[in-house]
Amino acid sequence: MEKRRSASRPEAVWKEKDLVSGQEEDAMVAIFRTSGCSWAKKGGCTMCGYSSASLSEVTTEDLMSQIDEVMRKYGGEKFVKIYTSGSFLDDNEIPPEVRERIFSEFSECSRILFESRPEYVTRESLSQVPKTVTLALGLESSDPDVLSKSVRKGFTPEDSRRAGECAKDAGLCVRTYLLLKPLFMTESDAIEDVLRSIAFADTFSDEISVNPVNVQRGTYLEHLWRRGSYRPPWIWSLTEVITKAAPVTKARIMSSPSGGGSQRGVHNCGACDSKVLDAVHEFSITQDTGCMDVHCECETRWRRYLESERMLGTAADIDRGIRDELMLAGR
Numbered sequence: 340m341e342k343r344r345s346a347s348r349p350e351a352v353w354k355e356k357d358l359v360s361g362q363e364e365d366a367m368v369a370i371f372r373t374s375g376c377s378w379a380k381k382g383g384c385t386m387c388g389y390s391s392a393s394l395s396e397v398t399t400e401d402l403m404s405q406i407d408e409v410m411r412k413y414g415g416e417k418f419v420k421i422y423t424s425g426s427f428l429d430d431n432e433i434p435p436e437v438r439e440r441i442f443s444e445f446s447e448c449s450r451i452l453f454e455s456r457p458e459y460v461t462r463e464s465l466s467q468v469p470k471t472v473t474l475a476l477g478l479e480s481s482d483p484d485v486l487s488k489s490v491r492k493g494f495t496p497e498d499s500r501r502a503g504e505c506a507k508d509a510g511l512c513v514r515t516y517l518l519l520k521p522l523f524m525t526e527s528d529a530i531e532d533v534l535r536s537i538a539f540a541d542t543f544s545d546e547i548s549v550n551p552v553n554v555q556r557g558t559y560l561e562h563l564w565r566r567g568s569y570r571p572p573w574i575w576s577l578t579e580v581i582t583k584a585a586p587v588t589k590a591r592i593m594s595s596p597s598g599g600g601s602q603r604g605v606h607n608c609g610a611c612d613s614k615v616l617d618a619v620h621e622f623s624i625t626q627d628t629g630c631m632d633v634h635c636e637c638e639t640r641w642r643r644y645l646e647s648e649r650m651l652g653t654a655a656d657i658d659r660g661i662r663d664e665l666m667l668a669g670r
C-alpha cells in the first residue's frame with residue numbers, strides 16, 4: 340500500500356553513523372518534504388526519483404511543523420544531515436526563516452550537512468550559514484558530456500567547481516557526490532569517469548562520496564533497466580575505483596551505496612555482496628585500503644564482463660541478455 344504523504348510531516352527521519360572530525364559518531368538524517376527540486380520540475384535527472392517525496396502545496400507553516408517532528412526525534416546526535424530531495428539553499432523550497440530556525444535548533448551540533456545545486460550557492464547565501472556546515476554538491480561527473488547526456492543534470496562541472504570553491508572561501512567543508520555508472524556507459528568507461536571526476540573534485544572537496552547508481556522507481560533509468568538495457572554497477576567496480584583513487588587523493592573517499600546487494604543497486608554474484616559492501620564501509624571509516632582485500636570467484640566473471648562490454652561496445656546488461664537467449668533456446 341502506498342504511504343500517504345503529508346505536507347506537515349517529514350518524508351523520513353533515521354539515525355546512522357557518520358564521521359565527525361575523522362571519528363565515527365551518531366548522526367541523524369532528516370529528509371524534509373518540500374515543494375520539490377527546481378530542476379525536477381523541468382524534467383530532472385535521468386536517475387532521480389526524488390520528486391515522489393515532494394508536494395507542491397508545502398507551506399512555510401508545514402515546514403515549521405516538520406521541524407517540530409524532527410526535533411521530537413532528535414537525540415542530541417553530533418552530526419545532522421538535512422536533505423530536501425532538492426536544494427536546501429533554494430528559497431522556494433526552504434524559505435530563509437525556515438533555514439534560520441533549523442540552524443538555531445542545531446546550533447550545538449558539531450556538524451550539519453545539507454545539499455544544494457550550485458546555482459543557489461553564492462557568497463550571499465553562504466554568509467547566512469554556520470561554520471559547522473558541510474555543503475554537499477551532486478557533481479556526479481566531471482565530464483560535461485556525461486553530465487548533460489547521461490545524467491541530464493542541467494549544470495556543468497565548472498558550476499560545481501565554482502560552488503565548491505565559494506564554500507571553501509566561506510570556511511565550510513565540502514562533500515562531493517559522484518555517480519558510478521550513469522546511463523549509456525559501459526562498466527569500464529564508468530570506472531574511468533569516476534577516477535577522473537575524483538581528481539577534478541579533489542581540489543575543492545574535503546570528502547568525495549562515490550554513489551553507485553541504484554534504480555529508483557518511476558525514472559527513465561528504471562524504464563531502460565526493465566528492458567535489460569542497463570545493469571547497475573558491480574561492487575568490484577566500486578572497490579576498483581576506491582583502491583586506485585585512495586593513494587592519490589587528498590579528500591576522504593567514502594561510499595554508502597543505496598540498495599547495495601539488490602538487483603536495483605550495486606551488486607556482485609549475491610554470495611559475496613555483503614562481505615564486499617562491509618569492506619567498503621570499513622574503508623569509508625578508516626581510509627585503509629588494506630580492508631579491501633576481499634575476494635570471490637565472481638571477480639573473474641566481472642573482468643570478463645568488462646572485456647565483453649568493451650568488445651561489444653554496449654552498456655546493456657550482457658548477463659541478462661545471455662540468460663534470456665538461453666531461456667528462449669529452451670536450455
Ligand code: SF4
Nearest residue numbers: 376379383384387424
Ligand atoms: S538528482 Fe538532485 S538535481 Fe537532479 S532532479 Fe533529483 S533532486 Fe534535482
Ligand SMILES: [Zn+2]
Nearest residue numbers: 608611635637
Ligand atoms: Zn561473488
